[in-house]
Amino acid sequence: MRMVLTQELEVWRAEIREFLDTELLKENAFNPEFDDAPEQWAIAVEFSKKIAAKGWIGLTWPEEYGGKGLTPVANQILLEELYAADAPLINSVGIFLAAGTILVGGSEEQKKRLLPDIANMRTLWAEGLTEPEAGSDLGSLQTKAVREGDEWVITGQKAFTSWGPMSDVLYVAARTATDVASSNAISIFVVDLRSPGVTLHPMRNYGGGVQSSTYLDHVRVPKTSLIGEEGKGWQYIMRAFYASGTVEPIYAMQESRLRDLIAHCKTVEGKLDDPHVQADLAELAGIIQTQRLMAYEIIGNNANGRKTPWDGGIQQIAAKEYEPLFAQIYDRVLGPTSQLRSGSSYAPLNGKPEAWYRQSFANHAGGTSQLKRMVLATRGLGLAR
Numbered sequence: 001m002r003m004v005l006t007q008e009l010e011v012w013r014a015e016i017r018e019f020l021d022t023e024l025l026k027e028n029a030f031n032p033e034f035d036d037a038p039e040q041w042a043i044a045v046e047f048s049k050k051i052a053a054k055g056w057i058g059l060t061w062p063e064e065y066g067g068k069g070l071t072p073v074a075n076q077i078l079l080e081e082l083y084a085a086d087a088p089l090i091n092s093v094g095i096f097l098a099a100g101t102i103l104v105g106g107s108e109e110q111k112k113r114l115l116p117d118i119a120n121m122r123t124l125w126a127e128g129l130t131e132p133e134a135g136s137d138l139g140s141l142q143t144k145a146v147r148e149g150d151e152w153v154i155t156g157q158k159a160f161t162s163w164g165p166m167s168d169v170l171y172v173a174a175r176t177a178t179d180v181a182s183s184n185a186i187s188i189f190v191v192d193l194r195s196p197g198v199t200l201h202p203m204r205n206y207g208g209g210v211q212s213s214t215y216l217d218h219v220r221v222p223k224t225s226l227i228g229e230e231g232k233g234w235q236y237i238m239r240a241f242y243a244s245g246t247v248e249p250i251y252a253m254q255e256s257r258l259r260d261l262i263a264h265c266k267t268v269e270g271k272l273d274d275p276h277v278q279a280d281l282a283e284l285a286g287i288i289q290t291q292r293l294m295a296y297e298i299i300g301n302n303a304n305g306r307k308t309p310w311d312g313g314i315q316q317i318a319a320k321e322y323e324p325l326f327a328q329i330y331d332r333v334l335g336p337t338s339q340l341r342s343g344s345s346y347a348p349l350n351g352k353p354e355a356w357y358r359q360s361f362a363n364h365a366g367g368t369s370q371l372k373r374m375v376l377a378t379r380g381l382g383l384a385r
């Protein structure tokens, strides 16, 4: 199979590269999921506002909601370039999960009110799905929302909330009924994180990022905080993850890391002549290209209204499992110094591989690979639950 971009898309890619060359200094390239010290966060906010000012946040959304009405392929190219450059784009929860939910389920009024604020980076969202007893099994979540007059009263505990202290609002999945199946009992709310009754307890993970335990104690929100219809939250969450029609291009980030690795190996005499090193580098290239092809299969199918075999589940499993494998092979090529942290004069590539290795295991967000296998078996292969 040969993938060729149209002339128009090549011009688009060149435009993004030019923007990144001008607006992103090398030292400002980092992943705000793991590097979120206040000075880094300030850089990430400033950079993300520049992306927003270009109108590139909601590239595939209709123009009346702050988008550009472009194709998922155009959006994929943008994301590939951002990932390849390690560009610190923030608000992924707003851009993907929240906007996806609003687009598939929100009322016209909500689309006009909430989406432009995401497109302009005025509202930063955190995600409140997981709970202490409801991670993979999200349907067993216990946070409750009870209607009282013109308000909803929300009580419960959320776990692993990324970017909580830096965000404005929380995307909350809460139970609004107890006597029906979870698929009809969960609703989605937008909750101001400064509301009385909201408390965040941040904890640092081994990848370097911060997640919070989020406590919601009788938090009162106006009835307009319910996104879409009551009881449809489950369907919205499932559809929102696919609403942009794109696939997270981890392969683009890995490709740029592979280029750095080859450049580094060239500085070590004889390294690239070692057949083991050559085999490992070839394997890394294979991991990258496999994911790229799977991503474009899904994007092409989405764009043409076709179903991807097994609901595209294999791509999700591969992306999750290739991340640590990629890091391990990468470190094997570098040798023992790959485990030295930045700051050590012996650490190759400024110690970044050491951090990448740790971060490669913090990839549970959006569901673990074991869970994705269960979904592939039941939904993709149609096997019994």
Ligand SMILES: Cc1cc2nc3c(=O)[nH]c(=O)nc-3n(C[C@H](O)[C@H](O)[C@H](O)COP(=O)(O)OP(=O)(O)OC[C@H]3O[C@@H](n4cnc5c(N)ncnc54)[C@H](O)[C@@H]3O)c2cc1C
Pocket (backbone or CB within 6 Å): 126, 127, 128, 129, 130, 131, 132, 134, 135, 136, 137, 159, 160, 161, 162, 163, 205, 209, 211, 362, 363, 364, 365, 366, 367, 368, 369, 370, 371, 374
């Ligand atoms: C870095 C990071 C950031 C995150 N950010 C957020 C966030 O912003 N907002 C949010 O809501 N959540 C967030 N999460 C939570 C994430 O979505 C959950 O960790 C994930 O859904 C798994 O849930 P759990 O941790 O409760 O594990 P569990 O569901 O308890 O699973 C534990 C283990 O059992 C396995 N397992 C569970 N069920 C099955 C099954 N049926 N078959 C086979 N194996 C199974 C899992 O694969 C896993 O290995 C984040 C997690 C991480 C690590």
